[in-house]
Amino acid sequence: MNLLLDIQEAIEKNDTQNAFYFGDTFYTYKEFAQVISNIRKGIQDHISENDSTVGLITNDDIETYASIIALWLEGKAYVPLNPEFPESRNHTVIKQAEINSILDSSTDKVFDQFKTIQSNTLDIAEINLTPRQIGPNELAYIFFTSGTTGTPKGVPITFGNLSGFIDAFWDLGYEITNKDRCLQMFELTFDLSVMSYLGPILKGACIYTIPKDEIKYSYIFELMEDHELTFALMVPSILHYLRPYFDEINCPAMKFSLFCGEALPLDVTQEWSQCIPNATIANVYGPTECTIFCTDYTYKRDSENKTYNGVLTIGKDMKNTTTIIVDEDNNEVGIGEKGELCLSGAQLTPGYWKNEEKNKEVFFDKEHEGKKVRFYRTGDLCTVDDQGDILYLGRVDFQAKIQGFRVELSEIEFHAKAVLDKKNSVAVAFINSIHNTEIGLVIESTAFDTKQLIEDLKNRLPQYMIPTQIRFIDSFPLNTNGKTDRKKLKEMFN
Template identity: 30%
Template sequence: EAQAARAPDAIAIVHGDETISYGELNARANRLARRLMLQGIGPDVVVGLALERGVPMMVALLAVLKAGGAYLPLDPDYPAERLAHMLGDSGARLLLTQATLQERFAPVLEGSGAEAWLLDAAVGEGSGDAANLDIAIDPENLVYVIYTSGSTGLPKGVMVRHGAVANFLATMAERPGIAREDRVLGLTSLSFDIAVLELWLPLTHGAQIVLADRATAHDPAALKAVVVRHGVTMIQATPSSWRMLLDHDGAGTWLGEGCRVLSGGEALAPDLARRLTALGGEVWNLYGPTETTVWSARHRLDAADPSPMIGAPIGNTTLYVLDGDLNLAPVGVAGELFIGGEGLARGYWNRAALSAERFIPDPFGSAGQRLYRTGDLARWRGDGVLEHVGRADHQVKIRGHRIELGEIEARLRAEPGVRDSVVVAQELGGSRQLVGYVSGDDALDGAGLRAALGAVLPDYMVPSRVMVLPQLPLTPNGKIDRKALPQPDARPADAQRVAPRNPTEAALATIWAELLQHDEVGVTDNFFELGGDSLVAVQLVGRIKRDLARDLPLKRLFQLTTIETMASALAADPLVNTRSDDIAAMFDALNEVEFAHE
């Protein structure tokens, strides 16, 4: 509101060819906020948001907060069952969405008791008073509720406070810093909390958001064009996404001079850290769980020392490395990382017992202060920099998403015929991927189990491969021995590679081999078992479009998992290239698939 008063004509958001000024954005949000208040939206009242990336999404976000409410992001790509749980569990009675998503969310709304508002309908945001509202907000009131993976088989909602977000924005404005002249790339889905930096930090400092739509966000060439066209000065992305971008253009010549590079959401590999620092601009490694509000620590890398450390805490944040008795671990000794300070969330929605387990009393602070137990192992270096060591539990990060392996295991055990299950993260085909192992009936089929998981879990939580074993290996004390699980082979040892038999198969084999970094690829090999994931799938669709002049819908790729079936489908539909000049066409299926940034 202060920025809108200072410079109402300044551009707040650029989205494709559309722009909106601070004054107009503020006025539209005020009108919608008044409509929301008439529906009883106020402090700690949750409002569901299911909107495509664009100006209406930003209007809705601001309006919910202006009315005093808290937003619940609902990604249209998630399975309906998961969305229904999130909407029902949150108690949201209102869902802001669009006509294009109405059919998708019909089964989600069923039985939830929530009403859907279509923001692109005639009534839309309303046409009433556009003046600022005067709503009292307490630092303890909720800004948003974001659901993360849960070990019980159902996601859990993290309740994030206004005070925590305000503290986060204030300290990030100092380092890495932001100015009115900055243009920040809005790359991340609203369902991933790191979007808070990309959306709120620019708007609170008079800077500009360059909002990338879903198609552009996953097409390296299109994304590069957006960055160049708008002179983007700050880009935040996960290491998986940075690797995808640099693999497309390793020189990084499309990054403007002085463009700040922010990486977080998963561990930054040393080789990628070196590639990023070689670009010449500022490079920041960021760390923090959802429960402590986006980022809790930061570390600036440089060419002389590109080591990707956790670094030091952001403002009003404490980092403790503790042993099993909650005593401070000496410098150089690994222990579990606990986080305290202003960034802590209120807890988990309707999960008091779990909140008490993860948010413990601060033994080093005053009465009422808490620490969040991260489950990460870390150690302090002699120079006061914090180094990440690993995990203390069975939680992993895949393409920036924190995943409770227990949730996937619970889903597997719920399938008919499965007696027991375990899921691990392994390095396959040059990337970190999930592999599931089950025991049970002889009729169990790994591919069938994988398909069943795809119906109830986001794509990033579906294992690349599910192996059926006679029984799971056990340790002497009867627990599953994860270290004794067999390493999955991309191609069984007794299977022979089937060579390409026609030009289309040969061309596809070349593309697959390059993207998956394999010397040879057979036409019956499975894309996902060779190490393919959603990020690589996007690149594959782009290469097919470029090299074969075919528009293969992305959702078809998840059905055509071999070169043999893919080539047959392309041959059977000679008209699939009719929209070859439309970059967005190859992403028509994105409403059904979850990707790395989300």
């Protein structure tokens, strides 16, 4: 597998360079190689060769990142488990992914009831970064995203998918070298983290992470100023938090500033461009199902940028992706017409993990340019202009992006209804005063104290899925189709 050989070569070639910065400590690639090798020996000694998926506790330390590489060298997929997520949700993921073993760098094991290898207590091993023979269809990771039935759905990504992404990314011309200092701001359960560590590792660059006890946006500001970061992939909501401090931010060292995971407003981008005067700014797009991101648009500093309702275009498909926009019957729509964005190509997942019902719903075959091609429905409403640039118009369904995480509003409703003893509730996504997306919950009931409801939801859902505001209504309004009028409910939060 060329990708794994490239990882091996990059680590060995840059052994004296800094690889990671955690808190206030640097680790070199030589130290990284040693920790990878220690964990790899632990995997060989304690995990069956037949176990293709291994749980990974998502701590912010050298052992956690080394565990990813060690698992890959052994041809195993990692399944990230955030110890701060509800235990019941993590147990569901462990069961679904058929995990028998967990790698954990915590001082105290997170899961006593599962076989755990404590990666920070392993013996020193001989350095060994030579990968096993691994085919492109072997899995690199499985990320679990929000599911409509209240159960998270698994998105497996193969080494072939990952190789397709890396090939397409380098093709865009983003030059990273072993002199670069790169931000990794993402929780490891979020697939943008993969780009944020893998791209730099392949070039021998240094990766700067965010400690879990720090305020994310202010720590990013500090890193950019104190360490002169040169590459950053961020979610746009970070800009909304930083916006009050734009006058103080001056980072001429920044070379590339990429945004993904949410709509990127033009006005904030224009202001941000003054803070990073020498950087290329890009808006990239892609669902987890198409490996990190698959379209790209470079912001133009000196000429007009393409927007829809003030949101930057997501640009054109990258090298290994084909995009089409279709109507409800899967027929391609004309230029300027609205439809659902669909994706295909080398980056596309083989399909949801053991979920044929969902696969039939979102994947379909279609004749395209004389060939039968498998496409994925993104659920994103888009249009394309006569130059091939895609404009994002909104969601076809009721998903939302919260802090970059994709959230099925129906999952929140599912759990709220269970907690509320079948009372009707509707979750809506709304934009707050600083232009970030929040979740509101409307309950069909007279008003009551919601403290217990919030506590119960916190035991079932990650923090980013907990409603921040709650409203009450005697009965839900209906639209002309007799369906609940979500637009009217959303207005309750304006």
